Amino acid sequence: MRRLLATALATFMVASACTSSTTPPATGSSAPAAGTPVAGGRMVQGVDTEITGLQPILSGDASEIVWGQFYPRLMQNNPETGILGPALAERVEFSPDGLTVTFHLRKDIKWSDGVPFTGEDYKYSVEATIRAKAPIRKPVFSRVVGFADYNEGKTDSISGITLSADAMTISIKLTGALCTAARSLASAGGGVLPKHHFVKDWNNKTTDLTKSIDTSPLNNAPPASLGPWVFKEWQKGVQVTMTKNKNYFRGEPLLDEYVVKSYANLAAVKAALLTGEITFGETIPTDVEEVQKTTTGKMALSRATIATNYNYLGWNQKSPKAPWLANKDVRQALWYGLDVKAIIAKVQLGYATQMFSHYPKQSFVYEATGLKTYDYNVATAKSLLEKAGAKMGADGVYVWSNGQPMSMRLEGGQGASALMQVAQEQYKAIGIKIEPIIQTGPVLQQRLDPTQTDHEGHAGGWGISPDPDSAWIFFNAAQQNRGNFNWVHYENAEVTKLLDQGRLGPDCSDGTRKTIYQQVNKILNEEAPYTWLWQPESLLFHSTQLQAFAQKPYGLTTSGETWDWNVEKLWLKK
């Protein structure tokens, strides 16, 4: 399973400004290419993160934006739909029992140094991942037959992965069916490594557990590339410089060089945009106007709805201090009592799309029919509260059936302060008292851990996988152990059963899974464990010289996995 993006709240890109504006909806914008493409030039991307390593097996952070350029996966998301499509592999097949996954590799792919790419590279990458001392990506392969034996050094090769005679077909046997296996196994532990280079530092044909790829000097100097760019130089803490890969299987990039430059934060990236130091970089809604005014004619705004992020208010159904949150009518009232459209205009300045359940409109499992839209309605909210047993108190705050005033905390990060303030005002109008509390990210994450119940509401944001299995960690009743993410203690036997079915098959066909997850989406929409708010937009400014630049809902420049979907076509207008 492809590693999900950010942790909670880190993705919460809520602006604090309070001016309203109307902004046309965006699902993905592109700059039309003008003129005949010319080769040459350098593009510089400004990012608000530091590159910490260039070895996918050891890297679990945003450094993927760089190493993803050298070590692609067997399959890649369609940038429009998120559906897994061809990349290094032409296609993938499941056996009827769901226990064997077969990847058919493209036969015309070469590494940047001219060596042909084969399944040996894939198998080496998997075995290196399993034996790595830092086991960040190892669990991806725990369902592969022979994993335990290879992991424990009982064998010198993982028995469940076999290659055809020409090493261009990879068969992977699983101990149990897993519908997400095609996506997760395609990752090869992050990306496919060049065995012919790394094998000199660590030979996978070994039972010696004291050795691993962790200490290879090539980890921070990628020796060959299957992606669009080839490693040139890494100035630690400053930038990584890459040159074009003439052997790139989608075609030689038009640009000569690509530099990823690290900045301390998005304010610094904005300054770099204003001075024209970078070719493109991300910004936040409150900075859009300033950058547009200051860089007129020099920078253009590229917008795309992010299909893999959303923001929400979560309601803890096991809260001892707010027992009413276990009641569906109350949770629905909390949704009706919030004017989400107005909040999007005020907090996100219109740069967001409203959501009504876990799956975004761009997902192949999304079906609008039957989903409630919870249009803002104070009267409906109040009637639902009264239906649930609440009675209006003398002070304008409802009193729950146990005699307790309906007052509760709403916790969130600094980025959610404007949202929480508006929510406090709007919930007052429906007779619910909210106490907003700002917490630091780590404190909030600790407080919301499923082992804790002393919290009522929280404002959060998730980065989710394009695979619909993404709901499993948030809404499966079993996901309530330490470190899990069912923070709202949601328990619905039917949802849990459906999520397990969608995850474990054995029927992993798109059609069956689509039916399953549409049901899940409807139940979640009805039961309202979250008040779903919006999908933010990715807002990037890019030099007007940069042509063919575009973002897609599943093909964003901020994601190392997906952004290179058309990178070879980018060019600079002279």
Added chain:
Amino acid sequence: MGRFIARRLVQAIPTIFGIMVITFALTRLSPSDPVTIMLGNNPDITEEDRAELRQKLGLNDPIPVQFARFVGDTARLDFGTSFSHKRPAIEVIGERLPNSLQLSIASLFLAIFISVPLGVVAGMKRGRFADQAIRAMSVGLHAVPVFFLGLLFVLFFGVGLQWFPIGSMNVIGESCVFCWDRLWHMAGPVIIGATGGIAFIPRVLRTEVLEILGQDFVRTARSKGLRERIVMARHVFRNALIPIVTLFGGILTILLGGSVIIEQVFNWPGLGRLLFDAANAKDYPLVQASVLIGSFLLVISYILRDLAYAWVDPRIKTG
């Protein structure tokens, strides 16, 4: 002198140990789990996987055992492997330390270069316009936080006028150290880093100059018919420097401490920014190593200060 340095280093051991205790305690007491940060919300990762990683990182051991291991490893100069960089913490710090020292040392010299003449002038021109202007500037610089000055600098001179870069160490595509490009990039952070010293030193020096000007030996020198410039240079200035030297150790502390902010504002890849990121990522080895090495540098700076003190004032011996 060798014995003096050795004695001071031995005396620093309890200080360093105290810093180790505090740093270790703060990293462990601060909320959130580094394993959760490292693994994220990957559904394939089970509680057993998390436990395995905790075990490998030694985080399952009782706190006293973890601390004893930290002390033992530090004694062998093994600072562990950074959780986020997956390389030895000392190696990561080794890449950044020279960058921080470039800024700190340059800021220190700039502060001295500007503030010593200002302090002497303020003392000599007591009560006159120059004195009052220097005092006003000193108070003003004291009152404005360094990060704010830094942001103003970036805004006006970087984004607005574009006289200076908005940050970083070189233009994109360059990596030279001893070149005009590096100097140009250092200008902003060095000027802002020096403001602390420029605010502080002239006030101390002014008081010192005023006190020395009233001393008998100055009166004697003047009565011998020495020219005023010689009196100031040989008798007043040298004696006034003695307390200034004692301040240098402290100023280096401020500069290194302030580098966390300066490096953030000017996007300078130094130890301060590394420590900031490491603290956010709960990278225990990197935080511990950064703080310890920073502390050790301060100890060294205090020893250097004492040696300079003895050089300026021959009455003081280091032996």
